[in-house]
Amino acid sequence: MVRNDLSRRMMCALLLCSIGCMSAAWAADTPVPPDALASDPAKLGWMVGSPPPPDRIVRFEDGSYWNFPALRWSVSNFRQLMPTVNTSRGLAAPVPLPRALRTDIDAIRFTPIGASKSMTWKEALAANYTDGIVVLHRGRIVYEHYSGVLKADGQHGAMSVTKSVIGTLGATLVSEGRLDAGKRVAEYIPELAQSAFGNATLRQILDMTTALKYSEDYADPEAEVWAHAQAGNPLPKPKDYTGPRNYYESLQRIQAQGQHGTAFAYKTVNTDVLGWIIARVTGRSVAELLSERIWQRLGAEQDAYFTVDSIGTPFAGGGLNTGLRDLARFGEMLRNNGKFNGQQIIPKAVVDDIRRGGDKELFSKGGYPLLQGWSYRNMWWVTHDEDGAFMARGVHGQRIHIDPKAEMVIVRYASHPVASNAANDPTTLPAFNALAQHLRNLPR
Amino acid sequence: MVRNDLSRRMMCALLLCSIGCMSAAWAADTPVPPDALASDPAKLGWMVGSPPPPDRIVRFEDGSYWNFPALRWSVSNFRQLMPTVNTSRGLAAPVPLPRALRTDIDAIRFTPIGASKSMTWKEALAANYTDGIVVLHRGRIVYEHYSGVLKADGQHGAMSVTKSVIGTLGATLVSEGRLDAGKRVAEYIPELAQSAFGNATLRQILDMTTALKYSEDYADPEAEVWAHAQAGNPLPKPKDYTGPRNYYESLQRIQAQGQHGTAFAYKTVNTDVLGWIIARVTGRSVAELLSERIWQRLGAEQDAYFTVDSIGTPFAGGGLNTGLRDLARFGEMLRNNGKFNGQQIIPKAVVDDIRRGGDKELFSKGGYPLLQGWSYRNMWWVTHDEDGAFMARGVHGQRIHIDPKAEMVIVRYASHPVASNAANDPTTLPAFNALAQHLRNLPR
Structure with a gap:
């Protein structure tokens, strides 16, 4: 739940879950996390039992699902933590991947x-x-x-x-001519005209050379990434919440900082803009x-x-x-x-x-x-x-x-x-x- | 969110979603719901658009997903509304169902x-x-x-x-001898010993002849079914919430009313008990x-x-x-x-x-x-x-x-x-x- 007392830890968890960030799920004040064997999620028995032991329950609402080593269970079980939407494989038989296993690889x-x-x-x-x-x-x-x-x-x-x-x-879609990489984003998504993205080209979005006042520095409590994460959180917002309520609303609030096209700047929101454009154009x-x-x-x-x-x-x-x-x-x-x-x-x-x-x-x-x-x-x-x-x-x-x-x-x-x-x-x-x-x- | 101001409507929605009840999703004070054509969820365009129009967004948190006709979209999209867990089909090719379509059926x-x-x-x-x-x-x-x-x-x-x-x-499992239909539930689930289920036999559970103080009358605000529904709601509980927090906790609170084995009484909680027994015995x-x-x-x-x-x-x-x-x-x-x-x-x-x-x-x-x-x-x-x-x-x-x-x-x-x-x-x-x-x- 995004509570009034939403903790930093939880926001970080949401973010780490959702955004390609540079932070660590393992608390920085503990120098050495458990190794792969000691943190093996099957051995630790997360969510096993009816009910699981209290210290082996993984929860989304308080962000603990993203604590290491619980995270090792969560990455294989997002669907059990939050709402999702399917990408169907269709109903036909799968196309087999031929196998020719090699035993010499382990020793390389x-x-x-x-x-x-x-x-x-x-x-x-x-x-x-x-x-x-x-x-x-x-x-x-x-x-x-x-x-x-x-x-x-x-x-x-x-x-x-x-x-x-x-x-x-x-x-x-660009190759097919359904999208024009030279066009400005606002031509596809008028709602983004007043945002940083409005005058960026689709090419700048695709190659992440937009110039955004948008920090993904998780150590900074004022970083814009927190607002985006909270916007995308599917849980109900607190009553006094006044921020953006979904990804689309969040993208509209992001402002420019500098000139587009002058540097690579890896920021997740570019892909969210691309997803929006794809959805708008293809239906x-x-x-x-x-x-x-x-x-x-x-x-x-x-x-x-x-x-x-x-x-x-x-x-x-x-x-x-x-x-x-x-x-x-x-x-x-x-x-x-x-x-x-x-x-x-x-x-x-x-x-x-x-x-x-x-x-x-x-x-x-x-x-x-x-x-x-x-x-x-x-x-x-x-x-x-x-x-x-x-x-x-x-x-x-x-x-x-x-x-x-x-x-x-x-x-x-x-x-x-x-x-x-x-x-x-x-x-x-x-x-x-x-x-x-x-x-x-x-x-x- | 299960808020302090959790409305009757939402609880009803949760319940209808989750439990085989006898109530109506269509408001009783409106005599005739729209017919199949007028309520067609594809024609109404629920959750279509980027973003969907505000009056075509289906939400779990406020219970509106279970209002008719939004319900017609929701029943095909539970996964988009709440957390879920997979039942894998495995990875092999599906077994085809042969087809011999008949055109004479429509006119029967x-x-x-x-x-x-x-x-x-x-x-x-x-x-x-x-x-x-x-x-x-x-x-x-x-x-x-x-x-x-x-x-x-x-x-x-x-x-x-x-x-x-x-x-x-x-x-x-009974047929295989892994469960004994004559045993009491408490032998399998000691946590249920003090509940109505404790001295019921597994056979009474399987055939729903337990005698429970458990009303599924949705018109009654005191009906026990509300507590079970709220317990099973995957959304975070309100801070002042003191009730059961999951299905297992809820089942432990259900009390007896009358003699087991004297009448068929269709109550969803029997199946939740069976699910618990199955999980406990099989792991x-x-x-x-x-x-x-x-x-x-x-x-x-x-x-x-x-x-x-x-x-x-x-x-x-x-x-x-x-x-x-x-x-x-x-x-x-x-x-x-x-x-x-x-x-x-x-x-x-x-x-x-x-x-x-x-x-x-x-x-x-x-x-x-x-x-x-x-x-x-x-x-x-x-x-x-x-x-x-x-x-x-x-x-x-x-x-x-x-x-x-x-x-x-x-x-x-x-x-x-x-x-x-x-x-x-x-x-x-x-x-x-x-x-x-x-x-x-x-x-x-």
Whole structure:
């Protein structure tokens, strides 16, 4: 409940849940969180029992669902915590992902960035609090692993990986001419004319180069992100509440700070604006459009779902939940230039545009010291490395990693105690690159 | 939000949503609700638009989601209104239901009970505010129809049809010897020892012959049903709230009135007790057990789901939501004595026990003038007619109708303005019987 006495902790929880933030779910005054084994949500028995023991009940209303290690249960159970809307897979038989499991992957060694000692792929799973990971090589599952409470037939929060999915929908509509990336946002959403977004172009939204007076600094109680989080909270508002009551109302209040198009500035609200534009132009919510355009055509094996605000708006900035293998199907479709299951699901031009990337100069102003030389395009992170790898990234370790040269797709769901990917990148990036190197050298 | 000023309307809404009650969602002071066409939720455009118009937003928190005609949208969208838990279909390909659609069904005529004029099957669809109906004859779909916002790939609230599903699970455990129908409830759930249920037998629970001081009279503000509904409401409780905070706490407060085993008394809380016993004995919630035991083995084409209370308890008394064709698979399995998809999914003995029925004498004291000669067994309604028909019934017109002699299964989801099936039985019962007569005479 958003009470009058709404605590900082709860707001943080809502935010962390919903927005790709840089803060930590693990309290900063406690230096070392429990490791993957000690925090295993299956071993801890969250929500097991009839009733569960009082100290094993996970609640949304007081924000405790986002405390670490309860968070490790919550990311696989958003649906049990709040209202959601389905993204139907349709009713046909799922399209199978061929399997050719490799036993040599666990032993692959790499050295984490800044570390003096190497570690194995298998050790990295626990180091990154991996809930599930699937590796496709040349279209076949070569590695699949689950731990904790995530199972193959479960769904997990994609967090900001959602943005890349919505960016793909948006770029597809641009490619089809249904959206014009050069148009100002206010031309699509007149309600945003007086906001920062009104005179931004759709391209600036897609590449997150808008200039917003909008802080996602969770240490700052005045940060605008709190108002957005509270607006999107589906629980009833307190009686004396006067702020925005849903995502759309919140977006209308965001003001500009500086010039659009001068720097990459990663802010979740851009994706919420994109979701609004998509809904307005197509007459379908992003949840419906994702089903029609992609999920049903991928032959997904599970419905996906989005968390929603109090008026049913799917949270475009971070509300998607999927089965892990379905996220792998999505990644494999992109690796194959938009083709999967014998169909062109999104135009090749969209993938080409993502792979070419965005403006590296603008990206360099975004504050990502580990990601030098990268760019951001259509809500995808583009490495510009020799493999042409690009990726979707979500807080607490969510990832789609597509390496065209190695013909490899990695999808990972995780529940790292630290939200920011800066905490797991030093392990994740070299691990994924070591696997790419291993796989690319295999004979066909 | 369960506010201090929680209104009667909202409590009624919660209840109607959740419990198989005899009240009306349509305000009694307005004599004639709009007909099916005028109340069509797709035509009215609930929750359509970005944002939807203010008068087309459906909200859980103030209970307005259960006002007619908004209710017609809500029954197909419970997941968007509140937290839920999945009943996975698994990941395999669905088992197809063969199709042999018949065009002669729409014209079948029958005379509603108490009416002077006959009507056609097709006219009855609108008269009963049918959202979707599927008829299987000899295992093939001979009729399928959707209207409003329900689609083949959507899910609809089964309401008290849930009870028959849970009763089937309970009777299966009895048949396997994992539960003993002669044991007292307190032997399974010591927490219920001081409640009315403590000294009731499991058989009395399964057949609803407990004697409870528990009124489901919604016109009475002191009726115990209000406390149960508020306990099960997943929204945060008001600060000054001192009542039970979840289904389990609520059940412990229910007191006896009279002698168990002396009359059929249809009360939702019996099914909640059964759900608790099932969870305690198997270590699985009814949502999980339904997936493992039935949904995955039926080859369902969609996941089902349950609404939950604030500690994640699936609402055994009325919280199941399914795709309509999956409910048809469930019904067809029962018609085939527990076999479907080449497997014995539930023991034949369970179906035999349901078909034999319960005590007609006790049933006659239950207050169902339209259902003379019927009985209630394992949470199924048994007609004892010459066809041996038995059924599951949920408020607002939900139904599984199994007619062994006619080799027919009808499943119907509906959003009738009046909760009680007494409002649609005069049309439903003769319509279904007329169809049975038509089908049973067809050559093989």
